[in-house]
Amino acid sequence: MENNEKQLLKEFAPQIERTGVQGYIWILFLLSVIGLGVFAFIQQVTKGHVVTGMRDNVVWGIYIVNFIFFMGVSYAGALISGTLHLFRTAWRKPVIRMAEFITIISLLIGPCYILLCIGRLDKLHYLILHGRIQSPITWDVIAISTDIFGCLIFLYLAVLRDLANMRDFEELQLPKWRKKLYRVLALGYTGTEDQKKRLDRATNIMATMVIAIAIIVYSVLAWIFSVTLQPGWHSTIFGPYFVIAAVYSGSAVLIVAMWFFRKVYHLEQYITKKHFISVGVIMLVLAAFFGYFTFSDYLTKWYGSEKNDELLIQLLFKEFYWPFIISNYVGVLLPLLVVGIAKLRTITNITLTAVVVIIALWLNRYLIVIPTLQSPYLPIQDSRPEWSIYSSTWVEWSLTAAGVALFCLLFTIASKFIPIVTVSGNVQETKPEDVLI
Amino acid sequence: MIVEEEQTNKKNSRRQFLKKGLLAGAAVAASGGMLKAYSEKTGGESGEKVKVMTTNGEVMEVDKAMLKLPRVSIEEAHLGIPGKKFVMVIDLGKCKNARKCVEGCQKAHHLPKSQEFMKVYLLQDSEKTSPYWFPKPCFHCDNPLCVSVCPVGATFKRTDGIVLIDNNRCIGCKFCMTGCPYSTRVFAWKHYPEFDEDKQPYSPEASSPGKEGTVSKCDFCPDLIRVGKVPYCVSSCPMGVIYFGDVDEDTVTNGTETFQFSELIRDRAGYRYLEVLGTRPCVYYLPPVDRQFPVDRGFNDLDESVKNRYLNTPYAQKHKL
Ligand code: SF4
Ligand code: SF4
Ligand code: SF4
Numbered sequence: 001m002e003n004n005e006k007q008l009l010k011e012f013a014p015q016i017e018r019t020g021v022q023g024y025i026w027i028l029f030l031l032s033v034i035g036l037g038v039f040a041f042i043q044q045v046t047k048g049h050v051v052t053g054m055r056d057n058v059v060w061g062i063y064i065v066n067f068i069f070f071m072g073v074s075y076a077g078a079l080i081s082g083t084l085h086l087f088r089t090a091w092r093k094p095v096i097r098m099a100e101f102i103t104i105i106s107l108l109i110g111p112c113y114i115l116l117c118i119g120r121l122d123k124l125h126y127l128i129l130h131g132r133i134q135s136p137i138t139w140d141v142i143a144i145s146t147d148i149f150g151c152l153i154f155l156y157l158a159v160l161r162d163l164a165n166m167r168d169f170e171e172l173q174l175p176k177w178r179k180k181l182y183r184v185l186a187l188g189y190t191g192t193e194d195q196k197k198r199l200d201r202a203t204n205i206m207a208t209m210v211i212a213i214a215i216i217v218y219s220v221l222a223w224i225f226s227v228t229l230q231p232g233w234h235s236t237i238f239g240p241y242f243v244i245a246a247v248y249s250g251s252a253v254l255i256v257a258m259w260f261f262r263k264v265y266h267l268e269q270y271i272t273k274k275h276f277i278s279v280g281v282i283m284l285v286l287a288a289f290f291g292y293f294t295f296s297d298y299l300t301k302w303y304g305s306e307k308n309d310e311l312l313i314q315l316l317f318k319e320f321y322w323p324f325i326i327s328n329y330v331g332v333l334l335p336l337l338v339v340g341i342a343k344l345r346t347i348t349n350i351t352l353t354a355v356v357v358i359i360a361l362w363l364n365r366y367l368i369v370i371p372t373l374q375s376p377y378l379p380i381q382d383s384r385p386e387w388s389i390y391s392s393t394w395v396e397w398s399l400t401a402a403g404v405a406l407f408c409l410l411f412t413i414a415s416k417f418i419p420i421v422t423v424s425g426n427v428q429e430t431k432p433e434d435v436l437i
Numbered sequence: 438m439i440v441e442e443e444q445t446n447k448k449n450s451r452r453q454f455l456k457k458g459l460l461a462g463a464a465v466a467a468s469g470g471m472l473k474a475y476s477e478k479t480g481g482e483s484g485e486k487v488k489v490m491t492t493n494g495e496v497m498e499v500d501k502a503m504l505k506l507p508r509v510s511i512e513e514a515h516l517g518i519p520g521k522k523f524v525m526v527i528d529l530g531k532c533k534n535a536r537k538c539v540e541g542c543q544k545a546h547h548l549p550k551s552q553e554f555m556k557v558y559l560l561q562d563s564e565k566t567s568p569y570w571f572p573k574p575c576f577h578c579d580n581p582l583c584v585s586v587c588p589v590g591a592t593f594k595r596t597d598g599i600v601l602i603d604n605n606r607c608i609g610c611k612f613c614m615t616g617c618p619y620s621t622r623v624f625a626w627k628h629y630p631e632f633d634e635d636k637q638p639y640s641p642e643a644s645s646p647g648k649e650g651t652v653s654k655c656d657f658c659p660d661l662i663r664v665g666k667v668p669y670c671v672s673s674c675p676m677g678v679i680y681f682g683d684v685d686e687d688t689v690t691n692g693t694e695t696f697q698f699s700e701l702i703r704d705r706a707g708y709r710y711l712e713v714l715g716t717r718p719c720v721y722y723l724p725p726v727d728r729q730f731p732v733d734r735g736f737n738d739l740d741e742s743v744k745n746r747y748l749n750t751p752y753a754q755k756h757k758l
Pocket of ligand 1: 575576578581583619620716
């Protein structure tokens with residue numbers, strides 16, 4: 001281990017060795033939110049999906065919105081960390097680990113939401129047993145499992161050096177089992193020239209792969225909607241649109257995570273304003289792209305105005321007026337202003353903008369899913385209000401909150417296990433060109 | 438047990454069915470003969486009598502056991518009835534929203550009130566055009582998106598054109614519900630008590646008993662067709678709005694009248710709903726011309742809750758119904 005690495009580790013030792021009272025309260029809070037989610041889930045399983053707000057017209061509700069959202073955040077993490085890694089971006093070290101964690105944690109949570117939409121969880125294995133390759137859901141099963149696998153490997157390779165560092169760092173006050181765990185997980189990595197070279201090669205390859213897989217997976221997810229004939233979904237732009245929206249939301253989540261860890265673990269020295277601005281600029285560029293895609297999608301629907309598209313647009317501007325404004329106007333313009341104007345570019349402002357962007361993108365998915373299901377070709381004629389207008393129930397909200405809590409919890413645990421900022425710094429790295437060999 | 442009985446009876450009844458053809462079968466059914474003949478075959482009277490209406494409007498008392506149709510196994514249900522290609526024709530000029538098709542179908546399929554395989558819409562294509570009642574079963578599309586998107590093959594298209602669902606296989610992902618552009622499919626959001634009424638083993642051809650967490654829809658009643666009868670909605674409609682038949686035999690019947698399918702479609706300008714979507718439905722509509730009833734008649738004798746459905750339509754709002 002090099003000296004400066006040791007220095008860094010020493011600084012991170014407290015957060016890894018101990019959890020303060022505040023930390024425990026935080027974890028307890030998260031656990032109780034998750035507990036509520038578990039209770040809601042039990043309700044849903046025992047009483048049936050009738051406890052949700054979903055009905056025959058709006059067959060998918062906020063579960064699928066959360067699914068798209070978490071998957072989006074995850075792909076964004078993959079794209080951002082992969083790209084930062086490949087391009088050897090100078091400022092990446094303090095934030096790349098967070099991006100990697102975001103990727104893997106939301107990737108584990110996202111698919112749970114699609115399971116919540118499934119009426120017969122007892123037959124889930126039929127997806128493999130009787131899987132039909134013609135169905136976009138099968139594409140998704142294949143793509144997501146490949147993605148989980150790829151991202152896990154990428155993350156593992158990315159933390160391997162630090163695992164070895166942890167193992168070799170004797171001063172660390174940790175129970176025996178954890179030391180042992182580091183020893184096992186470090187796979188005997190000692191940092192010889194040969195090992196370094198191989199590890200770098202592997203990481204580069206995985207970074208490239210993860211970027212490619214992320215694009216494919218998110219496109220496949222978009223196709224679940226756009227292969228159908230539903231007005232509002234049947235759009236060729238959905239693949240790239242979803243990818244952009246995903247990376248956009250991920251950049252915002254990354255900023256919020258940076259702010260959070262900076263505060264809690266006092267990382268002011270490592271995560272500086274420069275980092276916020278750098279990720280902020282990424283967010284700005286993505287905001288522009290996102291705005292462009294949104295605009296061209298709705299413009300073509302509105303201008304050509306097929307009858308059902310027209311109805312959909314009417315619905316969006318009437319019943320969904322505020323969500324529409326927040327997601328597609330505020331969500332696009334705010335980052336352009338805040339990051340674009342040098343005066344406004346403070347850490348607090350950028351973080352607040354990121355929070356708004358996260359909300360806007362969640363709403364964006366809501367607006368993609370729900371209004372379309374509420375305006376099918378045959379008009380909904382039903383006297384039961386819950387059958388024609390979707391409104392999510394406490395069960396769905398509890399499970400949504402539980403997902404967010406689980407995300408925070410896993411993030412917290414992960415940061416207790418491995419330094420949230422990459423420690424291993426001064427290693428020789430191969431150039432990205434080597435990947436191509 | 439019934440499925441077993443059915444195995445021995447099946448060959449018999451099918452041969453008979455094929456020989457006589459659907460029309461002859463419908464005629465027998467209309468006279469009530471088929472019901473009797475059928476009960477002799479499946480054997481055993483329960484002693485409990487129920488009232489049924491035959492296709493020519495006669496009410497007769499039959500033994501409850503007679504109402505039980507034989508059910509084919511799930512594998513058999515995948516095959517389809519050989520040499521057949523079923524079609525339905527709905528005459529919009531005659532429909533007055535009597536809703537007997539909906540009720541007949543629901544009763545026979547042991548459906549709760551909240552699940553309708555047949556739905557009746559009040560449609561009006563544009564402001565100046567005339568409103569009309571629009572009964573809508575599953576269209577049993579020849580290019581069914583619901584089938585393409587199903588990840589486990591729980592919904593399938595048979596050689597006789599019928600699209601069925603196997604609720605033992607269905608995982609309840611509801612992708613088919615978003616895939617179908619006609620809002621045809623219904624989901625069992627919970628276990629409905631009506632499901633328990635049906636004591637026979639499940640068959641996709643009967644779509645019953647239903648199962649919580651799975652999808653179902655209009656099945657074109659192949660269990661009835663197999664014994665030479667027309668679907669419940671056809672026989673329950675007092676106006677004879679719905680015709681059922683075979684494209685290859687080129688005949689359709691509503692139980693009392695029989696037409697040559699191609700002639701009917703030609704002379705009455707039959708069309709398919711939303712042809713533009715490319716799903717190629719097997720259900721044809723005859724345009725709402727030469728009305729037998731004014732549209733308002735459809736609002737008579739409705740349950741409050743059913744009536745409320747239509748209050749949001751432009752037509753009802755305009756006329757303050
Ligand atoms: S009407 Fe809908 S459910 Fe029926 S076959 Fe066509 S696509 Fe499938
Ligand atoms: S809900 Fe059932 S029938 Fe429909 S697509 Fe999913 S598995 Fe297939
Ligand atoms: S064909 Fe059979 S299942 Fe379909 S609506 Fe008519 S009675 Fe119901």
